[in-house]
Amino acid sequence: MNPDAGTLWRGPRWTLAVLLACLGTVGPFSIDTYLPAFAGIAQALDATPVQMQQTLSSYLLGFALMNLFHGALSDSFGRRPVVLVGTAIFALASLGCALSASIGQLIFFRTVQGMSAGAGVVVSRAIIRDMFPPSEAQRVMSQVTLFFGVAPAVAPMVGGFLFVHADWHAIFWFLVLVGTALFVANWRLLPETLHKDLAQPFHPRDLMRGYWQLCGSRKFLLLTIASGVPFNGMFLYVLAAPVFLGEHLHLAPTQFFLFFLFSIGGIMGGAWFSGRLAGKIKPRAQIRRGFFIMLAMAVLNVVLNLALPPSAWWALPVIGVFALGWALMVPVVTLMVLDQVPERRGMASSLQACISSAANGLVAGVLVPLVMHSTLGLALASAGMMAIGLLAWLWVKREV
Structure with a gap:
């Protein structure tokens, strides 16, 4: 923690949480806004479904690749410069x-979008631990997750409105405005939270050695898997939204927001409960509750898909409660990950985000195309993602 943290931000702490949440929402906002226009973009650019899926997977893989460097660069050059450069490149x-x-051009620029959007996600986590002690950091992390839910809930409504009343280009013009606004806001408001005595020299060899040591840490890897992989139990439905919502649930593009209201509402509810429980129960008990909720919803999802025809009235609430369970436990596990290497929290955040994003990219590029045409396949894949995270937590919980 920065010893000067008390003097760096003089406003209410929740306003800092809002600023950091805005940085963290750039990634999901860039995905959710253009999903309602999937079919229109494919028609306009004469793109196949596989090529359209590549606009998602390339974004996520670019996000994962650069996440290796955002946090490490912020450990050396400061949090503020990395955030500002990242938001500027995102706008461009x-x-x-x-x-x-052409679809090729769109895939290329989506990759660049992903490579830049990770700066806000990764560095905002490191800023939280720069500014707050552990128990308060959990509350702020929960607040960030809470605010994080607002933008993705609004994004498909905005994207659907722009697509219906303008065209798909308007969605990306809107993201230009979002990136520009974030750059201006952080230029004016975000302080440098990395204390000068904690800055690390930037040497590629030392950087690679640090990553190698983290990759050799069983505890770090298992905690990262426990926090990141279960997210895909919900996220694969986001990635498959054009098919899942349009073909299986028969929702119009302007109705996609219903899915995001449930899923993001679940995230916001779980984050709120996580903040309320901070310091009141043991972290392991909170994580156990989150996994229990996800396990129950994963089993219920499979059973309902076996017994009933697809329907929004039961499918969307189940996904929403699953998201609540994930958001209840993830702030606690994320802080455990960052505290594995207190002197290089930026690097830890980078590697955690890289591994999680690589998993997201594989799910988007490989798993979702295989299962998205079957609601039972989606349910089984979701349960599998949750099970991987649960097994990782059961393996490592005795050591934390």
């Missing part, structure tokens, strides 16, 4: 998407 990449005249 969104401009490239808006001007794309």
Whole structure:
């Protein structure tokens, strides 16, 4: 923690949480906003379903690749410069998407979007531990997760409105405005939270050695898997939304927001409960509750898909409660990950985000195309993602 943290941000602490949450929402906002326009973009650019899926997987893989460096760079050059450069590149990449005249160009600029969007997600976590002691950090992490839920809930409504009343280009012009606004807000408000005495020299060899040591830490890897992989139990439904919502549940593009209201509402509810429980129960008990909720919903989801025809009235609430369970436990596990290497929290956040994003990219590029045409396949894949995270936690819980 920065010893000068008390003097760096003089406003209410919740306003800092809002600023950090806005940085963290850039990634999911860039996905959720354009999903309602999937079919329209494919028609306009003469793209196949596989090529459209690549606009998602390339974004996620670019996100994962650069996440290896955002946090480590912030450990050396400061949190503020990395955030500002990242938001500036995001705005420019969104401009490239808006001007794309072919599916190849769109995939390229989506990759650049992903590579830049990770700066806010990764560095905001390190800023929280720069500024707050452990128990308060959990509350702020929960607040960030809570605010994080607002933008993705609004994003598909905005995307659907822009697509219906303008065209798909307008969605990316809107993201240009989002990136520009974030750059201006952080330029004016975000302080440098990395204390000068804690700055690490930037040497590629030392950086690779640090990553190698983290990758050799069984505790770090298991905690990262426990926090990141279960998210895909919900996220694969986001990635499959055009098929899941349009073909299986028969929702119109302007109704996609119902899915995001349930899923993001679940995240916000879980984050709120997580903040309320901070310091009141043991972290392991809170994590156990989160996994129990996810396990119950995963089993219920499979049973309902076996017994009933697909229907929004039961499918969406089940996904929402699953998301609540994930959000209840993830702030606690994330802080455990960051505290594995207190002197290099930026690096830890980078590697955690890289592993999680690589898993997201594999789910988007490999798993979702295999299962998205079957609601039972989606339910079984969701349960599998949760089971991987649960097994990782059961393996490591005695050591934390």
